[in-house]
Amino acid sequence: MRLAHQVIKELRAIHSPQYPLYEKILNHAFKINKPLFSEDKFSLKYADLSNNDEWFANSLIANSCLEGYGSQQIWNFSNMLDNDEYARRVRRHSLDESKHSTMFISALKLTFPNVLDHVDEQTKIKIDEMQPKYSSAHHPEIEKVPYEERLFEVESINQLVQVHITEIRALVLQYMVREAFIKHAPEHNRQKLMNISDILIRDEARHINYSADIFEHYASITGNKDYFYQIFEDRLRDFNLLTQEEIDREEIEL
Template identity: 30%
Template sequence: MSDIAHSTLQALRQQNVPLLFHYDDLLCNACQKSPPLFGETTYADIYHEAACDPQWLAISLITNAEREGDGATRLWSLAASTPDAGLAAQIRQHAIDESHHARAYVQMLDIAFPGAVDRKLHAQLLTLSPGYSRQQAPVAVPGSAFAHPITLDDLIQMNIAEIRTRVHHLMQRPILLQFCPVDSRPRLARILDRLLLDETRHVAYTARLIEGFCTQGEAAQAKALMLERMDDFDAITRHELELRVFE
């Protein structure tokens, strides 16, 4: 966990993402100059201590579902507002994935902690997902701050957020499987595998798009933004750490 740039780029290579000259450089530069807190061993230790409480871990799954659903809605507005059809299609797929993830986290709650929530609350949790599908055309939420064409800054923030989510997923996985009833572990592992693959794909497609901006003359801006946003995420992470929130 101590080398976020290396582990992220290694994961991308494993998904057959080629070397991205600009992106690889700006990620390594940002992690070197502003090492992310979420990559430190002490961070993982604090997470492990919190997650060993099954009630905390169950609530964490609900929080994950909520955030995935909210993220899906934001991405849906971005996709609806981005005029480039190819770019919009990739953002739209990301929104659909996160919509599915919101339900997947509720599913994981059911599997790992059967009976943890009553029927009424369970029904409410399922509504955290906006339910997007490939059959739907994106429509921006009226008044949304994300109802605008996607920018390089948006992509960099999305990329760092997906890297951080991937780290959280890797921390969560072994503890969640440990609490899960033995006969349900294979089913839970399949969902976890799919989530990890999706998170890696999201890092990959945003990395490719950032690379595209860089090759079109925005490399210097991308490098500065990556460092600035890494610092911003570090501040967010420190605040969440005080609240024992890891999402």
């Protein structure tokens, strides 16, 4: 299935509104710069690498670390946004990524039940510290940066497009991780892992949804469609270059 169609299908699955303009831009951008992470060679390489127990266990820890780091970065980003509504949605996104960081460690334990028995205390502490463990009651300050450092509409949107493409890649990768869970996990833990995978996929679709919603409204209000076509193309080209470097280094974690 073409990726733009898959994204739109995932949005329908979470009952998102329809975004006619966004859908056109997405189709166009993916035609001009086909995302490398949606190509067969990317999923084949992931499937090949993840056949190895140790590689897959390490990649789950790396995913936990990246989700945790992403959560903190996204929280910082929310404080840079001048628009309060965008900031509120981005903070909610940050809480989800923090939750994902912890979920990847739960998934590790379910996939390889004894894996942490042989890990030294210091590594366990490190794994624990990588998880921000944010919640709606416990999170960093909501403190906007000074006015002169703020991101206003156009810059906010530009950066949100970058976040958006990262979320589409996260969604694609969740499906590959899901296959690897099935490959490695003991039978009695598979259902729990599928439930975790369902939540991860639903959340990534929600992250795609809230930013698509912002783009659709902004483009319809300002009428600045050409700008969107251009930044989607530009950001996707940048993203493909980065993905290629990662494939070359065999580091295709989330």
